[in-house]
Amino acid sequence: MTAPTPLPRRTRVVRPFARLAAGVGLLVVLVALLLAPAGPASAHAVLVSSNPAASAVVPSAPAEVVLTFSESVRQVPDKIRVIAPDGSRADRGGPSFEGGVVTVPVDPAGGRGTYLVSYRVVSADSHPVSGAFTYSVGAPSTPPVDSGADTRADPAVGLATKVAKYLTYVGLLLLVGPVLMLSVFWPRRLSRTGPSRMAWTGLALVAVGTVLGVWAQVPYTAGGGLFEVDGAGLRDVLGSDFGLAHLVRLGLLAASIFLLRPVLTGGGGRADRVILAILGGATLFTWPLAGHPAASPAPPLSVFVDAVHLGSMAVWLGGLAVLAGFLLRRAEEHELDAILPIWSRWATLAVVALLLAGTVNALIEVGSPGALVDTLYGQLLIAKIALFGLVVGVAAVSRTLVRRWREAARPRPLRRALWLELAVAAVVLGITATLVQTTPARTAGSDVTGTESTLFTTTLTSPLYSLQVEVDPAEPGSNSMHLYAYSPDKQPQPVVEWKATIALPSAGIEPIEISMLPLTDNHATGEFNLPASGEWQLRVTVRTSDIDQATVTTTVPVR
Structure with a gap:
């Protein structure tokens, strides 16, 4: 028996629908280009x-x-x-x-x-x-140690969060693929047992990954080991947007069970399929609502395109899994002759949506071309794009084999191409699971505590005062200096006059006079330019009264 009779009608509507989807996708990209730069830095606060x-x-x-x-x-x-x-x-x-x-x-x-x-x-x-x-x-001292606050999470926790993400991604495609293929493409004479088991496995993986994600979020948030989870921490996570999105996902999965069984067994009416599709679409949005897109410069757009990205992935790879694992081995030639050309168009549409949604996400989360190579997020994104390009190349080979189906009529080469496509896609999913746990390139370089400082600071003493000296950035070029004077009993010391010079005797550079601007009674600042690297000799004279003054010196290493 051949594929269901509605297939030819779907063939006629695929082309106009593909054109419409492409047009909408291009419009979305344009909107992203207009909106993304206008927002503030996104996701992963710094x-x-x-x-x-x-x-x-x-x-x-x-x-x-x-x-x-x-x-x-x-x-x-x-x-x-x-x-x-x-x-x-x-x-x-x-x-x-x-x-x-x-x-x-x-x-x-x-x-x-x-x-x-x-x-x-x-x-x-x-x-x-x-x-x-x-x-x-007043003046720097040996930094203290905070022995009571360990903010680090156990490495196993970070691994568990990535595994949880990966399980939900794999489970999603194993669930969506069989539901789609059994509802649209499956010949009636073939057993539905294999794809049905795949779907139930996928649903279980999504549920397990979701529960594991909630559990790991407790030590991931507060620090500690994977089993250091208490009721207070769990309540805090479940009360967050992250926890709410995961609870909603579990609820939608539970509701889907009642509609999934009749659809997988070939029963159920059109209303069941429509409701199941609505529940599935709502479930897709729980991933972006619990991650980067919800905190992007354009949250509605980011959440929408991320859901499209995820859904397209599930349709494409899930359908391939069913096709390679069951249909190519069990279907007869005339059944495949009816199914493959239509599936090829569906897969192409899914890949186009995947590419467009991925482009929008990249525009929003990367922010600038330089961030692609300067940040871990950008480097992972490049790796994902390269592997995805390989997947698309293998898919093009698969489409060629589909077009030659009537001439060759041999499923083995096509099956091998599909399995290769799935293998590379599995690696892409692994990179994606890591990518969503990585600081987006847009904010990766913004943390003021994560940048290396070249500030030079020291404390100089004399019988009249102690002097806190700061030179920033202590590099060739423009520099600024701040001086703070304190009395021997460590109180702010009023200063009548400041004088300062800096020289580089090893290079024959005579003392450069630094114009000092008093900011308070005991604080002055000055700007100067250093033309070269070396061990610069700084000399500061501080007059504290009409007759009292003292001079201190120090060496400022300039690199």
Whole structure:
């Protein structure tokens, strides 16, 4: 018996539908190009500024530390800490959150020295963001160690989150492929047992991956090992957008079970299939709503195209799995003669949608051409594109074999091509599972605590005063210098006059006079240009009264 009679009619509507889809896809890409650059940095929050600034030296202890992130963040209990120079806690009370701004009250009577600020928060796309920086009051000292706050997650937790994502992706294509092929392409004389088992396996994998993802999110968010999960942490995760999206997915899967059985066995009416398709479409949106797209510069667009990307993948690869695993081995020649050309058009349409959606996602998440090669996210994306190109190349070979089906009538070469297509696609899914856990290229380089500083700082002493010196960036070219004067009892020392010169005797460069601008009684700044690298000799004279002055010197390494 040949394929169902409605197939020829579908053949007639595929071409106009493909043209319409291509036009809509191009329009979506255009909208992405217009909207994406206008939004702020997306997904995976990073610390963009702090007050006091990282590595800054302030004259007196602040009453609060303010952290400003690139997007809204939420709290992880007791994971934002300020440690005093003596190792004690300097923060007082819990931090307050207002969008991307976190305010931490600290002891304004804190002593002099270097303070450590460590933080761990959860970004809007459900990924934890952690880091640390220091600031100093009066003058730097040996940085303290925060032995009570381990913000690291066990490596097994990171692996578990990737495995959970991979299981849901594989499960999705194993579920969608059989449902599609059994509903549209399956010859009535063939047994449905194999594809039905594949579909149930796929549903189980999606459910297991979803539960594992929720479980691993607890230590992934708060730090710790894979089995360090308590009720409070689980409630916190389930109460987040991430947890809500996963709970909705599990609910939709449970509702689908009642409609899936009759569809897989060949029963059920058109209404069952329509409702099942609606539930399936709604389920697709739970992936982007729990990840990067929900926190992008254009969330509605990102969520939509990511769902299209995921659905197209499931249709294409899931259909290939059923075709290679069952139909090419069991169907007769005249049945394949009716099925293959139509499936080839469906697969082409799915690949076009996949490419368009992937292009939009790349435009939004990468942000600039340089980020493709300068960030891990961009490098993974290049690898994914290269492998996807290989998959498309193998698919083109498969289409050629389909067009020659009537001449060759041999399923083995086509089956081999399809299995190769699926094998490479499995690697692509693995990269995708890693990609969604990686900081998007748009924000990967924005973290102020992740950049290497070349700031030179030292404290010089004389009988009249101590002098805190900062030269930034201590590199050839334009530099700025800040000087802070303190009395022997460590109080701000009023200064009547500042003088400073810098020279490079090894290169024959005579002292360069630095014009100093007083900012407060004990703080002055100056701008100067260094023409070369080397060991520059800095000389500073500070006059504290009409008759009292002292000169201090230091060597500034310029690289």
